[in-house]
Amino acid sequence: MKRIEFVLTVFLLTTITHILSAQGIWSSVSDFGGGNSSMGAATAALNKGYAIKGGTTQFWEYNPLTDTWTQKANIGGDIRNDPVCFTINDKIYAGLGNGFTELNDFWMYDPLTNVWTQKAGFGATDSTGSPIGGRAIAVGFALNGKGYVGGGLNSGYAFKDFYEYDPIMNSWTQKNDLPGPVRYGAVSFTIGNKAYIATGGDAMGTFYNDLWEYDQPTDTWTQKANYPGTPMHRAIAFSIGNKAYLGNGHNFTSDFWSWDQSTNTWSPISPFPGTPRYRSIAFTIGNEAFVGTGTITGSTTDDMWKYDPSCNVPAPHICMVSTDSATNYKYNIIYWDESLYPNVDSFYVYRKDALSSNYLQIGSLPANSPGVFIDTLSQIGGPNAGSPLYSSWFYKIAIRDTCGILSEKSPYHQTMFVQQNFSNFTWNAYTIESGQTNPVLGYALLRDNDNTGNWQIIVTPSGLLATDPLFSNYPNGNWRIDALGFSCSSSAKNKLLNTASRSNTIKLVTVSSDDYMGKNIDFSIYPNPVNEKIEIFLKESCTIFIYDMTQKLILSAKLNMGQNSLSLADLKNGLYCIKAVGINSTGLQKFVILK
Template sequence: MKTKLLSILFALFISLSLSSQTWTQMQSVGNSPLGRSAGVSFSNSIYGFIALGRNANSIEYNDCWKFDPITQSWTRVTDFPGSSRKNSFVFVIDSFAYVGAGSAGGVLKRDFYRYNMNSDIWDTLANYPGAGSRILFSGAANGKGYVGGGWNTGPEDDFYEYNPQTDSWRQLPDLPFGDRSTGLSFVVQDTIYFGLGHDGTSNYNDIWGYSVKDSSWTQKASFLGLGRYAPNIVHVNGKVLVGGGGRLGSSNLSDYYLYDPSANQWSSAGPTPLSNRSAALCFSLLNKGYLFGGTANNIYHGEFHLVEDVSSSLQWTNIPSLTARANAVGFANHEFGFIALGNSSASSNNNECWRYYPTLDQWKAVARFPASPRRNSFAFTIDSFAYVGAGQTNNSHSNKVYRYNMNTNQWDSVANYPGQGLRLNFHGAANGKAYVGGGATGFSGITYHDGFYEFNPVLNTWRALPDLPFGNRSSGISFTIGDTIYFGQGYDGTSDRNDLWAYSVRDSSWTQRASFLGVPRLSAVAIVVDGKAIVGGGFRATNSSQKLSDYYEYDPRTNQWSSITVPSAATARSNATTFKINNTSYVFGGYQANNGYRGDLWEIQGIISSVDNIENSEKAKLYPNPSNGELFINYSDWIEYIRIYDSNGRLVESRRIQQVGKALKLNLDLPKGQYFIQLDSNDEVVTKSFMIH
């Protein structure tokens, strides 16, 4: 479904254009939360929840997500009603989660809220009265909540009891282990366990149990590992799994241990697939533990792991979730869109491949790219196959190319790319062949290239063509309209560019086209809607941290550019991934200066802008008109697609035809009214009006 937070719809009426676009924000990152740490997590007997937290760019969140373990799917639920924040506390009583305090943009908070996990409603409660307002100890037992310690200008040791019946707080004697924050909290029956953490000087590994029956404290067996803060904690089949976390003055840890509360004993949990991360968002559900995100070495993860007790040993499973990223590749067939590869930090590449189903607005993990994780690869589509190749790992390049069958979900290798440029290439496909060129190599010293190659999928061979006419270059835009592939913009090692070149695959000729209207740039967004290109975003070579927000539409039939406006949330990004399903284009992710790596998905549809723009082409005839639903088309040229729009310009039907339109019959199940039909031959788009009566 469309996102609850933002659904923006607008029409752009451009005098030179037959159509305009609607931009709609879809659910982010495959209906799953962005990578983060320092949030809150909780569960009931059916679902797990995560909320709040921060990313690598110190962007804080107020979103809340529900996880269904049966379908292994996330759903965004009602956002936290307070300001976006990190390091809040949480405890659960009955079907309610109580969330409060934390740090919002450096401002310490003490506001307090209750979330009904059944009705998806938040309520405001009495503020937390304690001195510490972030990274506190917290838990609940026997119908009351207990919160204490934490950090204000330093560590604190005060301790409070919350009564949900009276919505009131009562101060208790201070914590017996002194001033401390950022430790662990877990509950077993009527005992709340606090421990580990730091006081600003020392790391601790002690564990304390608070009995709510008689309000007494007991020191328990100390944690087996080193003292640490911000560990990860889940319940697994009656035991408590604790590990990871960080140490003052040291790097994060990766060891995990199991605590048996009935025996008051710790034991090693053995190896885990987790990296040395801290502050993950953890919850337990149906005797299983779930760990989402966390941070290690300033990498904010979006991975999601399940841990369960199988035959007296722990079994870990990675539950796929599409994370925010840039520098990925995109491709599509006529039903699904796909993204693969990319990176979510400067050093975190991946080899995942995800399939997007627009009808349900859902993502699904499919077969992984069969080689090492990478970014800045090229991709093109021929028939039902996507070809993905070249790219870079953290310290090397690859010339390998792989073919992905979008119907069977299988990868196989094809002939290596012979060019010298092995990342950030220009690329496209038309008339059953593909064309790749330019690009860059090197790390400490970067070399730019101008080689140009044709790939024949029938022969599985590459053929060198004359060099690109615009010289050595990488990081530009590529898009295809009909049998013409357009390359432009980019960087040549000295300057960023704004020129545009068209390569006709019919006669292998190059033509320089009208230059892009905006300032020169690299890593811009480029999509095609209704036979026109939309190009914008990106950045200047002289200021890569500032992303550009201007967008322009290019009409290849008039060779003219015009300025357009797009939703502000979609602009000012670079290194995004695009794909096109029929006449609808999509922009995913990329990088924004203020928001870091993005996981949002935008859908861009063409709409008919006005009746005055309908063409009276003699090449196309419709009859009978008006029609009772049976409509015949006579069109002298090849028809690739037919699209039908209602009187408001909204797309109501799209069909791939792939034949000459002589006496073409359509049976339309549409309500009475006026409609517009577009006949798309790839070379031109003819629009006619008709009536259903």
């Protein structure tokens, strides 16, 4: 069918682009497969939507990829209006409602087998412990593996009792009552580990605009900011990210509102574009909500609408990862151009965990901060994690937009790690994941002759190996590799360094007396004394550093777990130390070269 999009257009042209994207977009999708419907219920599981058609036993599946509806196996029991419906661990639980009388039966649907299984009936009792019977127009939701049902109508009376369903035990347990007065036709939603109910009315025609938060561990309710629209019942609500959305309702208005959990505030969003209605259904798939059917003036309807609250912020790109000269190259520093991304609430920074290969969040910055993050978080991912002195590291960033949605992570940037064998220096290439162009044009070997910070280019090799012919002339020197070709424009970027990413530095004097004490990494060397070649046996991948007894670094290399061979043919006779640095441990051993 023809795609239609609606956006709010009441602001000045100069600001409309930002406002519209912050308020989301409504789009028409395929009509409900069961035809005109009202007083149904819906949920989602396994990236598809599921809906019970009101007044029937029909059950329908919606596929958002093909925008099509498919009828599935009917729910058991009588025809029903106003049931409850929610999802626990990819299974759908539905029941109650009003058929020829109020119903209390409860059913589980498996989307993989298309089979309904009857479960323990709703367990409401009166003050004497006697069963009350069924319940219609109740509120229901799932939270942390449990189902919850409360309020509703029976025999013309409204209730406020509240029950928890345990799918493992297949049993109901009464919890603390819903807050406030008795109510039916309320809405519910969940954000994180909290659940919420709002609006509704009593059986005498009084309607509410209150909002309450449920804490599962303590079984307590806390009141939140009231819904700012007209008090109403039989509305719909859903949540995406850290925001909830509420609209429709028996007042037949088109206004829709979002509630921000982090600030406890309400804001208007783009009005619902369809005919005003109540008794409709809603479900969410990913970061999109689907709303439709219901009662309109004088009739029912089958139209469905999709709401996308995303601010349409794409996955960002890192500009460059380098080592931080201000900290003597001890930390990696990540740069990006924050000015490229509108509608940003904050930037998230991630580093790949060397042990699990997962990307761990190591920090975040608000949108108005310069796009610069220094990785000092060595405690995340194990000792020395993120340190350019010990390894190459992978970084990504992501954006949380002003609509509360977290973007996809950026393509990774892999830093360089330089290793040294006398006057020869080798390193891995600066790598960027597919999806972003790698600007690196080449590399340069630089030397700081006397540890004063005065760096000069020695050679620009064609590959990943460089030699300093004057290496032995600078016993106090430092060396590093620069990857050339970058052009970063973050507002805090040092313009003198905006064309190069710096590696770790090789310093000839780096070991302290503390390094000679203790041993907590299990590795062995053979033979000892050494003639020309040393065999190193490691129980984990390590970076090794070889020093002479003046604490001068002679050689460094990154070795794999198992047996490794190193040629020491160029070393003179004498006593040396070999330091092994792993992810979580270090160790030191002495050996002698005797030729």
